[in-house]
Each structure stands twice: as C-alpha cells, then as structure tokens.
Amino acid sequence: MICAAMVMLMTPGLAFFYGGMVRVKSALNMLMMSFISLGIVSILWVLYGYSIAFSGTSPIVGDLDFIGLRDISVDQGEVVAFIAFQLMFAILTPALMSGALADRVKFSTWAVFITLWVTVVYFPVAHWVWAADEGWLFNQGVIDFAGGTAVHINAGAGALAAALVVGKRIGFKRDPMRPHNLPMVLLGAALLWFGWFGFNAGSALTTGSGSPAAMMALNTQVATGAAVVGWLIYERIRHGAFTTLGAASGAIAGLVAITPSGANVNPMGAILIGLLAGAICAWAVSLKFKLGYDDSLDVVGVHLVGGVVGTLLVGFLATEGAGFEQFGKQALGAVSVMAYSFVVTYLIAQLLQRTIGFRASEDEETAGLDLAFHAETGYDFSQAGSGTVPGSTVTASAEVAAGQKKVDA
Template identity: 65%
Template sequence: MPPGITLAADAPQLSSANTGFMLICSALVMIMTPGLAFFYGGMVRVKSTLNMLMMSFISLGIVTILWVLYGFSLAFGESNGFIGWSKDYFGLSGIGLVQLWPGYSIPIYVFAVFQLMFAVITPALISGALADRVKFTAWALFTALWVTVVYFPVAHWVWASDGWLFKKGVIDFAGGTAVHINAGAAALGVILVIGKRVGFKKDPMRPHSLPLVMLGAGLLWFGWFGFNAGSWLGNDDGVGAVMFVNTQVATAAAMLAWLLYEKLRHGSFTTLGAASGAVAGLVAITPSGGCVSPLGAIAIGVIAGVLCAMAINLKYRFGFDDSLDVVGVHMVGGITGSLLVGLFATGGVQSTAKGLFYGGGLDQLGKQALGVGAVLGYSLVVSAVLALALDKTIGMRVPEDDEVSGIDQVEHAETAYDFSGAGGGTAPRRTVAVPGEMAANKKVDA
C-alpha cells in the first residue's frame, strides 16, 4: 500500500473501550491539580496556605476557558511546525460529535479534554516557586499570558504531528519537556525577576502541614497513572500498560533513592523527602517510560531521586529563592528523564528508537538534548520577559509588610485555620477609627 494512503477498511473506528479509558484518564489528570494544591499548600507556612491552594485552583478556571477558545487550536491545529491553528478547533465549535482524532479510535473531544488537563496543571506547577510573595491578580494574568505564548506553542512543538521537535524525533511520552522542563524553566525565569522572599536564608520557612504534603503527593501519584498511561491514547497494544508499570516502578525507586541520600547526607528519613522523591520519580519517568523496560525505569528512578535531592540545594548556593523546589524537582527531573531516553530506550516499546545502552549510539541522545535545550531556553527567556513586563506595569509582588503579615488575609481575606474557635473561613473584621483617616472608610483586621 503506497505511503500516505489509508483504505477505508483500515481506518480507525470509534472504540467505546478506548473512549471510556481516556475519559477516566482525563479525570485522573484533573485530580492532579487539586493534589498539587495540597502538596504545595502543606509545604508553605500557615499564613500562605490558602494563597498557595488558590494559585493552583485558579488555573482550572483560566486555562480551561482559554483552551476552549483558542488553546487547543494553537497547540494541535495545522501549522508550519512552530504554532498551530485550525478554525474548526476555535471554540471547539466545528468538531463532529464522533469525529475521531486522526489515526486514533477516540473522538476529538476526548483528546481535547485530556490535553486540557495537561495545560491546566503546567502553570500550576510554576506557582510553587513563587510562594508567599506574588499578587494574586498578577499571577492570574501571568497564567493567561504564559499558557498563550509559552505552553500552547511548546505543546505543538513536542506533540503535534507537524511540530518541529516531534518531526526531529524527540521522544516525550507524556510531558518531560512540554510540562516539567517548561514549568521549571519558567519558574526560574520568574524568580530571577521578582527576587527572594523576605527572610530568605534567615527565617525558618518549614512546611506547616506534612500530612497535607503527603496527601497531595498521594493524589499526584494516583493521578499520574492517567497522566502517563493515557498518553498513548488507547489500550490496544500494551504500550500503555508498560507505561503504567514503569510509572509505579520509577516512582518507588526514586522515593527510596531520595530517602537513602537524605539519610546518608542528613541522618534522617523524612516524610518530606519521601513525598519529594516520589514526585521526582514521576517527573523523570514521564518522558521516558514508554520506551524503557521496568529495569530501565528502576535506573531512571534512582538517578532522578539522587540528582533531584542534590539539586534542591542549588538555590542556596546560587541565591535564587525557589520556594518549593520547582526548579530542583521539575526542571532537573524533566531534564534527567528526557536525556536518559537516549541511554535506556530499548527500541521495543513505543518506537524503534534505541538508546546508547541498547546499541543505538548517540543519535537519540542528541535528539533528546535538542528538545531539552529548545524548551528550556524558550521558556526561561519568555517567562522572564513576561514577569518583567507585569512587574513594571501592575507589579508582581505584594508589599513587604503584607508579605510579612501574611498573604492569605491580604489577598483573600481568609485564613486557612481558625485557632480561636470552631468556625472558619473569612477572617473576622471590625471597623475602627484610625487617626488621620475617616473611620467610615477604613477597615483593619481585628
């Protein structure tokens, strides 16, 4: 059969099994964003808990609307390799009810909603680096701008069939470059612009709720099976099953490796280390798990667990305030997993590409390095420019006094915990006279 010609009898047919499977995977990826909110929310101080939760939750609102309006079209429409556009995808208004995603047995609507959940969680990942100090309105605007000029184009490069990195042969099964390196590099770009928290390296900034951190990590681990296994867009040939297994294996290996490193370096096995190690393993196996064996997944998990545990100390060495280690875990973990494809790819799972250890030479490693460098450089520079533009116009940071007193009450008029009684929610407020001001127009916290 000549290439490029598909007979009607060979064309994919709608599969109710694959459609149902992908809808479940989409729901699993959606739950990762609230899971991330809990993970980050437990890692900050009490006075920043709600703000941290909201920085993830707002992404569910903003990115969903933008994805429907134009994001899906930019990411997966027809293009010259760098950005997409298809009028039928604008507003998701020109898509048939059972119109299939080309080459697959699931409707376009199902593919669109699955990819939407990736778009939602990626800017939420960035928020962990900015804890305690960013105006909520500025963050919301940054999210809208960032997904438009960074995430949507990069997703096209990596995953669209005519994306330039896809055509170069870069392997990214579920988002090592498009999600994790992208978010980690963006986080670095923004924090270099907005600066450090008040008291960085001086005041204790320990997590206020490690149980909340562990809950969030558990939800992320659970949802990640949909994130990874679902990225094969079906369940007919066993590749998704291999990815499911490798996700579990690499995460377990990374958690153990992080804890061992922590014990040898600091003398303790910590719950924060267990949670962070698990996330590092999840990040590293995301680009690579569809092309390696379970033994390769163990190796990737161990390497990522140790490297990410080491990388979180870079912020103290170089003086950038990555509040919750987004750079150390997501950027470094994404780079690690992406590059290790070039070493551990077996050539017998998702593609015939082989890594160095399986007789493939350095060819695939070079392709992976190209993808890593392109996404990292683009996201770092553009994210820093966006942050600088917002900082010079509306301002990115809250005033220093508000940061010290607590961003939750300033930005949200609420506190996460009510220690004075059984109630909760909005912080109690009363009107008092203030010298030099009209009492009727001035409110302060009780």
C-alpha cells in the first residue's frame, strides 16, 4: 500500500516535470493532462481494467470475471493491495504520452483518448507481460520486472503514433519553445525519482527471504545516478554545457531503463545500463529535428528509447540465463509491444481526429490552451500592482502585461 501511494505520487510528479517544460501559456493544461488520468483510469480499472489485465486463461486478453470488482472483499487484503498497486501503473502510463502532444490538443478529446487507449492498448499489453502463467510474453520468458515494455515502450510508441496524427506545433523548428520553469522540472524529476522506488522495488510484492526488492531499490538508485552522468557527459561534448534540463531528463532515462532489468542484474550491470541509457537517450531526443516529427517533451527519445535499451540489455547482463537466447526473447517483447501500441494508437488517434477532432484550433494554440480549455492562467501577474510608475505614464499593470506577452512569445 505504501508503494502504491509512492507510484500514485509519480503522476503529479510527471505533471510538474512536463508542466515546467512547456511554455507558460499552456502550463496548466499540461498539468491537467496528467491529473485527468487519475480520475478516468481509476474508474475504468474498477469497472473492467483489472479484469482485462489479470484474469482469465487467454494469452492475449483477460476476461470479465472481476468486472466491477464485485467479488473482492475486505478479507482479501493482499489481493486488494495488488489491485491498488497495479492501478497506479495504469494511471501513469497514458499520462506519459501527454508530453508528446503538449501545446496542441483538445482537452476533452484527450480525455476520450485516454479512455480508449487504456482499454484497447494498456490493459491487454499488461496482460501479455504480467498475467502469470497466462500472458503470452510472460510465458515466452520475457524479463520485464516493472514495466519496460508494458509501460515505457508501450507509452513511447503510442506517443509517436499520436504525435504523427496530430501534427507539429505551430512554429516547430522555427520559434524558441524553451521550458518556462526549470525549477518545476527538477521538482517533478525528484518526485518521479522518489516514487520510482515504489514503482520498481514494490513490484517484488514482498520483502521476504529471496525477494529482489532490496536489489531492485539499490539498482534503481545507481542506474539513475549513472544516467544523469551519462547524459551530462554527452551534452557537454555535443553542446558545450551541463544543463538542468539535461540532468532531469537523464534521471528519467535511467529510471526508465532500469525498470525492466533491475531485479535481474547486479549493481555494476545497473551502472552500465544507466550510463548507456543516459547517453543514448540524450542522442535520441535530437532525432525529432532530423526526422521531422514533433515529440514536444521527448517522450519517444526518453521512454521509448530508454525502455528498449533496458529491455534489450538485460538479455546480456542478467545474472542468470544471459545470452543470445534471452536477448532474442527480450527483442520479441520490445518489438511486439512497440508494433501493437503504434498501430492501434495510430488508429485511435485517426478516429478521434476525423470525428470529434483531436487538434486544437490555430487560435487556441496561439493564445494558449490554459485560457482556451481551463479559463485560468498558471501565473496571476495582475496582482503585481496597478499604481502609476513614477516619471512615466505607463502603469505597473501595463508593464506586467507587456512582460507577460514577451514571456508567452
């Protein structure tokens, strides 16, 4: 239950991480794209999500034995704790995709997208990977301790598909689109890092004799630290600076990469995975400019690429059974989830775009999504004062308004 609470905190942490990375005019919208997942997915998980993910005997999808969790009682404490823990994974995964679509989608359509996506993508894939003795990837021997395939590759591939359907932001590759609040980004990364101990170590489900929980916790820390270093080294060589954004992004890359593998490698293996993930993901985020897709906040470069790195490397670095055979199993898991998520997400996004519309209007995008969809702004500059500035006919409030326009630009 403690680990479930820690993983729940990751979604608000993600909201801060992404919210600080966007421009000020859409900061609240970015926060809300994560927070709405807490509401929608919690309901769907009880109605049918847990049943699809963890019941039945089919290798592809669960049945509806646990629909509405109607047969779950207070006497089944361990089962209820597991249901609550896995719910937090289901909430976080679609929220991860929101970063690829920042600044340009309708909030109402995003809510519908989350509903459809978790139903036909996340719940079945979770069944493939984690339904013991049932899911087909589980039975193939794919190692995914805490979600390299089911969470990160799944969300990363889906984010790429949705971004291709929605299209590029107005001014992509032309206008500066810098993070508006780097301290908020670092705060979000810190909350994610903290919550990830629950995400990873908690997936052991016990701390009893023989449990990998403690090793997973240690590996989570050292891989993440190594990824920060790996990203910053690449950044210094490539761009000549050690940036705060790079440190935060490197941390997330390391957390992603150690997620599938941390219970099956030793600490030296975890350091290697972190270093490689940090450097490779730092390189991968630049691909959007070369290939021309607009992944606003680098979901593809960090989550898809980091998930693939961690999923594949465990094939060679696992303390038991490492080799080309295990590598092949890992590749099967990565490719199958990537292909399914990309294709189905692309179809969902196209359906929404052609019916209710996924992309915000040009006027809404230009003015900012905070006012367009939420009737609020992240920062109330009107309270800065309205008195006349000595020696000038310009009021303080007008100066603030002018400053706000510059910030928005």
